[in-house]
Amino acid sequence: MKPFEKYPNECEQMIEACRRLHDRNMLAAGDGNISLRVQDGILITPSGRPKAFIEPHEIALITLDNQILYGDPSGERLMHLHVYKSCEKAISVVHAHPPHAIAWSVAYPDMRELPNNCLSEVVLAAGRIPIAPYARPGTGQMGAVLDLCLPDYRLIVLSRHGGLSWGESLEEAYMGMERLEHSAEILYKAKTLNGLSFLEEEEMQALRKIRIQLGDKTR
Ligand SMILES: [Zn+2]
Structure with a gap:
């Protein structure tokens, strides 16, 4: 039995997630890919389309x-x-090319995470959003740079390339990509308006405690 016959709902959910990413300007041309773990392997979107x-x-x-x-x-x-x-714990992986997140890695090549002490949502929803060093797409180099961030972080900016989000469901992985790009866009706009301002350390500690209580999932 072919995968789309055996897993019709899963295939539809993957396509729906692709459409939502495209609607939100996170996929251009043949960019991006989504995968989902199933009983007999990994469903994954096709090359180049x-x-x-x-x-x-x-x-x-x-x-x-x-x-x-x-x-x-x-x-x-x-x-x-x-x-x-x-x-x-990974059940699904979403890779897209979110413009604001990528722009941070181009403008600040030495930055190793998006500023994490400006927005309460970054801490509560993701903990941190690291930026993995550049690796050539499609090569095994990518594994080595991802090892700096996995398995601790579920949202990762891939320097000069894109974003990666994984989760315990397709919905979590998809929402993670929205969270990553939305945070990057707000930070970009704040920086452009008047520069970044920061939460007090005491408040950061309180937010980190809440994050620990909430658990590892992306929100
Ligand atoms: Zn890519």
Whole structure:
């Protein structure tokens, strides 16, 4: 049985998430890819196609050790597989090209995380949003730079390239990408308006305590 016949709902959910990312300007041309762990492998979006317009039969199926079981899987699948191998809780991975998040990594090449002490939501929803150093897309280099952030962080900016979000469901991974880009956009606008201002350390400590109580999931 083909993956879109065996997993029709999952394939539809992946396509819906692609459309939402495209609507929010986080996917251009053939950018981005989404994967979802299922019983017999990893469903993943196809290589090169404009993701907002793919159909269920184009969703590929691969194994954790990169065997292709069906279709023409994304060229960035090694990055997805690295996340599943590094994070036992990972059920879904969303990779997109969120413009404001990427812009921070271009403007500040030495910055290793988005400013985390300006917005309460960054602390409460994600803890921190690290920026992984540059690695060439589609290569094994990506695994090494991701290791600096995994499994502790679920939202990661990929320097000069994109964003990565993983979660215990497709919805969590998708919402993480929204959170990452929304935070990056607010910080960008504040910086442009008058520069960043910061929460007091005492308030940061209180927020971090709440985050620990809330747990590791992205909100
Ligand atoms: Zn990419």
